[in-house]
Amino acid sequence: MACKADGKDRKIFIDLLKKYSQTDQIKPFNSYTDEVELTFIGDGNLNDVIRAKCPSHSVIFKRAPPYIKCLGPEYPLDPSRGQIEYQALCVFSDLAPGSVPRPYFYDEEAKTMCMEDESSYQDYRKQLIGGTCSLGAVEKLAREIGQVHNRTHVSHVGEHSFQQLKQKFPNTELVSLTEQFIFTKPFDKSDSTNRLSEDISCSLPQIYDNPRVLEAANFMKGIFLNKKECLVHGDLHTGSIMVNGDETKMIDLEFAYMGPPAFDLGVLLANYIFSYYGHMSIPEDNDRHRKFAQLMIEACKLTVRSYLEEMTSSVGEKQQYQENLMTEMAGFAGCELIRRVVGAAPVEDLHSTYSRQDALGAGTRLLLGKDNISSVDKLLVIALMLV
Incomplete structure (x- = not known):
């Protein structure tokens, strides 16, 4: 207010x-x-x-x-x-x-x-919840984050400039907050900040009773903390993006740090998947909502395609690097999906028991299957159980 x-x-x-x-x-x-x-x-x-x-x-x-x-x-x-x-x-x-x-x-x-002041812009999450999405905005956002990642990448700027960037964007308390609330607390069923509500109780064993899921989350935490390749936004969910038609603005950059480029993309893809499941679970005017859910699939594909056209830097052989990037995107997306269901920061997109259970299942599948994911198509097949 x-x-x-x-x-x-x-x-x-x-x-x-x-x-x-x-x-x-x-x-x-x-x-x-x-x-x-x-x-x-x-x-x-x-x-x-x-x-x-x-x-x-x-x-x-x-x-x-x-x-x-x-x-x-x-x-x-x-x-x-x-x-x-x-x-x-x-x-x-x-x-x-x-x-x-x-x-x-x-x-x-x-x-x-x-x-x-961007008063003419609107919150991207609220727009997606309302069933509005411009693919022009999707592409612009992906290209811009790709440009920042590419132009601050260790292989692009050289060691001296990269060290200067690391000094300017240190591993701050906010990085520790992210580590705790995305990679640690949601995967500890005894943590008091989690919201283990009755409507998802039947789905919780797939996380807490499966050591492979817990190991995968811990592995992704290590990548988040230790892989320092470029400047990342650090909190690139749809609530940190403002839109006006085809135009976008990223906001809330206080979490920015030198980290793995896949983190920004994994979080963003997870948020499109939230929107997919949110709309698929609405019974009223179901055809319209299913069409919008399909648009979210296209948004994921367009995001990765546009991003990779801009993010051309790599460590080692380029194709292998990009395939590993997709693996890490899948792992980060899985952690984001799970933490928004059981963790301390829910999202409005997941407004029903079905959407929360579906998102939890998608996150679990992505963590378990990440090592076999080398393309956005495979990521979506596993996350959304597409045939």
């Missing part, structure tokens, strides 16, 4: 507008200091997001408090994540222009960054 920023908060953001008044994007505010509207927007789990608006212009402030916002001060978190996100926005904006909101400045003292 949006609410106005008043009192101390208003003074902080007005002072920032004054401090950076000579920045081109802030100059329009100079004549309207007393009239600026400051509104808290969004429902982010980690940060405060504020829109500053004057009659002729608007910008977004993003402030990182020293704790996990949705949990409170008793859960501390390094506020330097704001600087990492700003630096990631700068890199993405430079290597794939238009792929992210334009970054304007970062203020170290206030732990706040300022960026372009």
Whole structure:
């Protein structure tokens, strides 16, 4: 729910507008200091997001408090994540222009960054849930993440530049959060953060009673933590993407780090699979929803095809590298599918018992079958049980 920023908060953001008044994007505010509207927007789990608006212009402030916002001060978190996100926005904006909101400045003292306001864009997840998807947007997104991966890849930039990138994007607390909430906690049935609800109880033995699934998840955790090849978004689900027709913007880059390129693609493919199962489980107007589910299959294929046209860097022989990339995508997609069903962060796409059970089964099959997956077609056959 949006609410106005008043009192101390208003003074902080007005002072920032004054401090950076000579920045081109802030100059329009100079004549309207007393009239600026400051509104808290969004429902982010980690940060405060504020829109500053004057009659002729608007910008977004993003402030990182020293704790996990949705949990409170008793859960501390390094506020330097704001600087990492700003630096990631700068890199993405430079290597794939238009792929992210334009970054304007970062203020170290206030732990706040300022960026372009994308108020004409909508949340991608909500669009998919509503049955709207532009394949132009699917392709653009895949190409842009491919461009960033390719142009920051160790084989492309050279060792010296790669070491500089590693220093700029260290293994932060947020990488540890990802490790815990995607690869560890969901696979520990005793963890208190999991949501082992009654409607999926009959499906849980396929995870917790199968050591091969648990071993595969642990193997993917090792790749996530130890394979450092390029700059990855680090949280590329459909809630971290904004769309406007064929246009897309990636947001929430505070999880960016030097890691395996397959992680971004695996998470994104899993989110298209969520949408597939979400629509397949809707009984009303079933034909329309089944057609949209089929569109999600095309979105997965187009994503991988477009991505690989841009991501041409490799370590070793290219074809073998790309086949291994698909294997890792399958493993990461499997972990993402499972953690969104049993873990602490569910998704709205999975709105029914059937869709949750189906997604859980898909995740399990991908983890068990990942070593035999070397193409997106095989990934989809296994995940969706296509014939």
